[in-house]
Amino acid sequence: MPDYRSLNEFTVTPVGVVHTSMDKPAFRPDMGDEDYDNRIKEQRKTRKKLNSLESELEIDPNLEGILDGIEEYSHILVIYWPHLIPEDRRSMRQVHPMGRKNIPLKGIYATCSPARPNPILVSAVRLLERKDNILKVQGLDAVDGSPILDIKPFTLSYPNYEKVTVPQWLDDLMEDLKKEE
Numbered sequence: 163m164p165d166y167r168s169l170n171e172f173t174v175t176p177v178g179v180v181h182t183s184m185d186k187p188a189f190r191p192d193m194g195d196e197d198y199d200n201r202i203k204e205q206r207k208t209r210k211k212l213n214s215l216e217s218e219l220e221i222d223p224n225l226e227g228i229l230d231g232i233e234e235y236s237h238i239l240v241i242y243w244p245h246l247i248p249e250d251r252r253s254m255r256q257v258h259p260m261g262r263k264n265i266p267l268k269g270i271y272a273t274c275s276p277a278r279p280n281p282i283l284v285s286a287v288r289l290l291e292r293k294d295n296i297l298k299v300q301g302l303d304a305v306d307g308s309p310i311l312d313i314k315p316f317t318l319s320y321p322n323y324e325k326v327t328v329p330q331w332l333d334d335l336m337e338d339l340k341k342e343e
Contacts (some may be wrong), residue, residue, distance in 0.1 A: 176310055177310055179308070180218075180302065182217035182306050184215065184305050185306050187247070212302075214301075215302065222295070223295045229295065235289055237288055237315075239284055240285050242285070243308060244283050244305070252280075254275070254277045265335065266331075283304070285302050
């Protein structure tokens with residue numbers, strides 16, 4: 163079996179940085195069992211806050227031309243590195259999604275957990291405006307100082323997303339996060 167870690171090692175250079183009021187990760191897979199009900203209430207509040215949170219994406223001014231035309235889209239994908247996730251968390255293989263013990267353990271790749279072997283995260287966000295090399299966005303769950311690796315336009319027509327299926331536990335979890343307290 164090949165050594166996948168050395169098969170194609172490469173370097174990724176950040177193209178920008180996130181500026182936001184969020185200074186620590188919103189959801190962590192390692193949360194303990196203490197005060198479980200209160201944690202669920204906090205998750206609901208945090209989800210609502212994240213949905214309206216505005217952030218700035220500062221792109222390297224030397225790359226400014228790379229943004230030309232991005233303002234024609236209502237939403238973009240932000241690919242970023244969660245720099246505050248400790249190295250030891252990258253060895254996790256399974257988690258209870260969002261720490262919810264009522265959901266069976268799932269493989270990291272079946273969840274949106276930031277604790278991944280290569281913690282490259284993707285968020286679909288609303289693009290509010292572009293001013294030179296700064297993009298103002300809404301709904302980004304990255305923390306302040308997160309390195310931006312790439313940005314792509316978000317569209318439902320390419321690739322073809324018309325028949326997307328998600329597990330029932332994820333639908334249930336998302337519905338639960340919408341509940342009022």
